[in-house]
Every structure is written in structure tokens, then in C-alpha cells.
Amino acid sequence: MEIKDNTFARQFETIVDEGLVTVEYSFQEKKIFLTKINVPDDFDDEIFISNLLKNIMAIAIERKFKVVPILPKIVVFFKKNPVYKELLPPGIRL
Structure with missing residues (x-):
């Protein structure tokens, strides 16, 4: 899977047959806030x-970022994949 980090649009992007899938983010103090997932209809x-x-998550590990899941779907992802809980900043509980 090829993922492009579009820093101008503040989103990760990948192409599927149906179109563009994006995960929007904001960045603050070595933390990346995952705010929205956009998929084709x-x-x-x-x-x-x-x-x-x-x-x-692999990109976040590589860049030494902490990840703050804002979107409920991403919170569920963390709950289903506890191996990534180490990426959560201190004080964030799911």
C-alpha cells in the first residue's frame, strides 16, 4: 500500500479503485491528531x-510521534490493536 503524506492538505492519502482515501490530521508538539477518515461513496x-x-502507525513510530485518536473509528482501531497503545500520549486512556 502506497501512502502519501500530503503535508499541505494535512492528510495521508492512498488510492483505491473507487477513488481517494484520506486520513486527515493536525500536528502539534510531536503529536499527530487523527481527526477524520474520508472514503469514496x-x-x-x-x-x-x-x-x-x-x-x-508505522509512520508515527518511524517519526517518533505520539498519536491522538480523535475520531471514534480510530479509537476502536486502538482498542482492537493494543500493540499500538504505546503510541498514545501519557494521560490518554481508551
Whole structure:
């Protein structure tokens, strides 16, 4: 899966057959706040979204960022994948 970090639009982007999938973020003090997932109208592949989020977690690990999940769907991802809980900043409990 190829993910582009579009820093101008503040979103991670990847292409699927149906169109563009994006995960919007904001950045503050070595923390990345994941705020929104945008998918094409006919797209509902939850496994793909989970894999996309895993790839974004790998980027966060590589860049030594903490991750703050704002969107409920991303909170659920953290609950289903406790291996990534180390990326949460101190004081964030799910």
C-alpha cells in the first residue's frame, strides 16, 4: 500500500479503485491528531481502513510521534490493536 503524506492538505492519502482515501490530521508538539477518515461513496472495506491505519502507525513510530485518536473509528482501531497503545500520549486512556 502506497501512502502519501500530503503535508499541505494535512492528510495521508492512498488510492483505491473507487477513488481517494484520506486520513486527515493536525500536528502539534510531536503529536499527530487523527481527526477524520474520508472514503469514496461506494467504499466500505473496513479491513483496508485497518491496514491503512496500521501503516500510519508505522509512520508515527518511524517519526517518533505520539498519536491522538480523535475520531471514534480510530479509537476502536486502538482498542482492537493494543500493540499500538504505546503510541498514545501519557494521560490518554481508551
